[in-house]
Amino acid sequence: MSMQTIQPQVKTEDFQDFFMPGYVRFGVNANLTLAEEVTKLDARKITLISDKGLEKVGVVQKVLDLLAPLDKDITTFTDISGEPSFDLLAHSIDRVRRHESDMIIGIGGGSALDVAKATAALAHEEDLSLCFSGQKSIETRNVKCILLPTTSGTGSEVTMNAIFGDEEQEVKRGLVSQSLLPDVAIVDPVLTLSCPPKVTAASGVDAFTHALESYVAERATPMTKMYAEKAMKLFAANIPKAVHNGKDLEARKQMSWVSLLAGVSLANAGVGAVHALAYPLGGKYHVEHGVANALLMPFVFEVIGQSCMEEMVEVASFLHLGDFTNHPHQAKGAVVHYLYELLETLSLPTSLSELGIQEEDLPLLAKQASKVDRLLSNTPYELTENQILKIYENAYRGQ
Incomplete structure (x- = not known):
């Protein structure tokens, strides 16, 4: 009596592909x-x-x-x-x-x-x-x-x-x-080397956003996390020097690594809610992408950070903020505080009102952001339109 070989069902989502340029x-x-x-x-x-x-x-x-x-x-x-x-x-x-x-x-x-x-x-x-x-x-x-x-x-x-x-x-x-x-x-x-301080700051934090968001992303893998981790470590050590001493070639070199490594992680793990909320600001108000990400990041992670405590402990370690292994609930606060301080350190805007965003437009921005399913579904926290509006309102007022 012959036995039939049962082929297992294969789904593409069961695999973890990895892409880079040729x-x-x-x-x-x-x-x-x-x-x-x-x-x-x-x-x-x-x-x-x-x-x-x-x-x-x-x-x-x-x-x-x-x-x-x-x-x-x-x-x-x-x-x-x-x-x-x-x-x-x-x-x-x-x-x-x-x-x-x-x-x-x-x-x-x-x-x-x-x-x-x-x-x-x-x-x-x-x-x-x-x-x-x-x-x-x-x-x-x-x-x-x-x-x-x-x-x-x-x-x-x-x-x-x-x-x-x-x-x-x-x-x-x-x-x-x-x-x-x-x-x-x-x-x-x-x-x-000729990149001015403001652009260096905005683009540098954009790269950091890629690393941080892809690190906690639903599609993150051990390989993407490896790239994102290295990018975050290099960012913390080099962004102040690159912004405030733009001729420092070594700092520029390390920031080029940050951008490259974070980009590879982004390409494979994707990003999330920070980018989803940044898109409407760019579309309606033409806010620079890096500036929008930098400003929104602490306000978004204040909310979503509670659903990825393990990653927050790890990120706090990468940024030399302390060892929160035994106090994981405190790690999110340390990371968010770092993100707020980053805006001040790099002379970036700290509120949406500074960018000329009109308060009455916030509900429209929230509605638009809530439709960016590709990114929101990759976020380790299910944000409602009302929660997105609350994030915008907090960002409008600032820290």
Whole structure:
């Protein structure tokens, strides 16, 4: 009598996948090897995507000079100023199509990198509106992509996310796809030396938010926690030096590691409620993403921290706030206090009212944030719309 083999039922959620760019090069003056990487990928026509600020200070020209010996057909798109919209992304895609580029090089902060990698991933798509709205997923990328960050914050060079504003609906939405990972990420701390203190602070705390949120995330794994832990430890030791002594190359180098490591953790574990509440502030009031995250973080963790006490004890240890192993209920308070102090130490806004947010708009912001299911479902605490409103109200008044 033969016995049938019973195949176990397999669900994709039972697995823990891990994604990174095809290749990461990290180091001082790594940007000088850009031409070498372009040659390896055998590009014919290149679009260089950056922002107006970097063009003005000559960084874009320096990149063009690095590529000049290759004698490639290169065009530039530098229409980016501030955080990008879907309309801007559509213009970038149109430029790439008309140039028939087979490679995109993105250099800049998170905005420029998001535009660059999304343009590369969507250049072949016929109906962009379906992708922009999330009705159609981005399955493939036909255009090669190299990214070089000039800030230590978003980790965009190693993530599968790109964030854009919908100007008509006054909201921000994220595109998420493996196709948004570049072929090559070149992370060079030298490129961050000219970053001004305010941007250094906001982008640095943005990276810390990625590390902290992904560490407590529902989708966190031992591997993502390893990256997030190292990022938090390096952040605490180096962010004051990077902000207040921007020429300190070693501090800049360590903050580049913070951004990279936190970005990898974010890409695989995801983030949560802090980002969900930050999105409406960016969509309606155009508050910088890093500033919004930094301000909201202590107010959000005041609430959700009670549901992840073990992680709060660990985070307190990473930040050298004390050993709360025998008093876990006190760990959350220590971490939240650190987050409040961080705003003061780095001269960042400490209340929503400072940012010009209108109190009467808080219920609308709460309604919008409550719909960001992708992030709220990854938070170890089920926030209601009323609880989100209360967080906004507390953040409006400040500490």
